[in-house]
Amino acid sequence: MSKLQLRKVNVVRYVTPLREGGSMPAIIEADDDFLYVLKFRGAGQGTRALIAELIGGEIARALGLKIPELVFAHLEPDFGRLEPDEEIQDLLKFSVGLNLAVHYLSGAITYDPIANSVDEDLASKIVWFDALLMNVDRTVKNTNMLMWHKELWLIDQGASLYFHHSWHNWQEQALKPFVQIKDHVLLARASGLEEVDYVAKKILHRDFIEQVVSLIPDEWLENEQVFQSIEEHRQAYAQFLNSRIENSEIFVKGAQDARTAGI
Structure with a gap:
């Protein structure tokens, strides 16, 4: 890789x-x-x-x-x-x-769940992804998705990982279902979460996650009083993500239950 x-x-x-x-x-x-x-x-x-x-x-x-x-x-x-x-x-x-x-995707238009259709495989991938990262901002009111050249593009992941605004009980947060998934704009179409889960866990291995967190500039990790050093701060992200991925059955079941309740 x-x-x-x-x-x-x-x-x-x-x-x-x-x-x-x-x-x-x-x-x-x-x-x-x-x-x-x-x-x-x-x-x-x-x-x-x-x-x-x-x-x-x-x-x-x-x-x-x-x-x-x-x-x-x-x-x-x-x-x-x-x-x-x-x-x-x-x-x-x-x-x-x-x-x-x-x-900037010039000419892109906002995804409309009524006018635009998404197949169940893609919907399942996006719901799994947002449940992993606890993204609260993919709702009917604010989909944060664009249609560009007849393809669906995701934008604005900034509301994800909301626990890091305080870092309170972040280790426990990694092992919790994502209850806000019930409001996800694509949840009803996400019928293949278990299949996506199987493939995604192979892709998002520990070496890959280490590479992702290594991209974070040191200057973005400064002045966080919860941690003793920049590297400790960086590794907290890696630990959270690895723990959540390795225990993904928790948020997958949460999403499946929410989907069943909403159908």
Whole structure:
């Protein structure tokens, strides 16, 4: 297996804010001439949302789900000095350094569960993936999925791994079912969770998880008082993910029960 790595780009132009949710991402242009949706480290949830996005994106890609390319995006200290909007100027000021950006899918439209159909295999993969990462943000009201070139693409994994906002009882959290899966937009179509579980556990082995968490920049792991060091903080993510994957029957049964109750 080739080593995981992300490209690094420099932000050269702020195009427009995307005033959706509380994090206020923006479309930006980078020095590779591509447009990206930039997730700011200076937004309300800080680098934790970027870590969840990074981990979720690479795990989704390994499972064969379609995710726009993720890149590290560097923001220079003087980038926002000419920005007239004070709120945006503050966001840029607090986001100097390494941020995360997602390739902008120009022309994509929001997934509509009424207008767009998803086969049961793909639905099962997505539900399994979101149950693994405890993603609370894949509901009918906010699917965080796009249709692009007639294919389904996942976006915005930043609400995953919500336990890491406090790290309270995180070892126990790894062994809990994901009760919010009952609200998942694709749950009714997810009839193949056991089959997906069998394949996914072979893909998401310990060496792969170690590679994923090694991608997290040190500067995103600083200033977390729960841990004694950056490496201890990094390994907590690996331990959580490995424990959850190895005990996946817990969240699979939870999803199956929720699906049965909802049918």
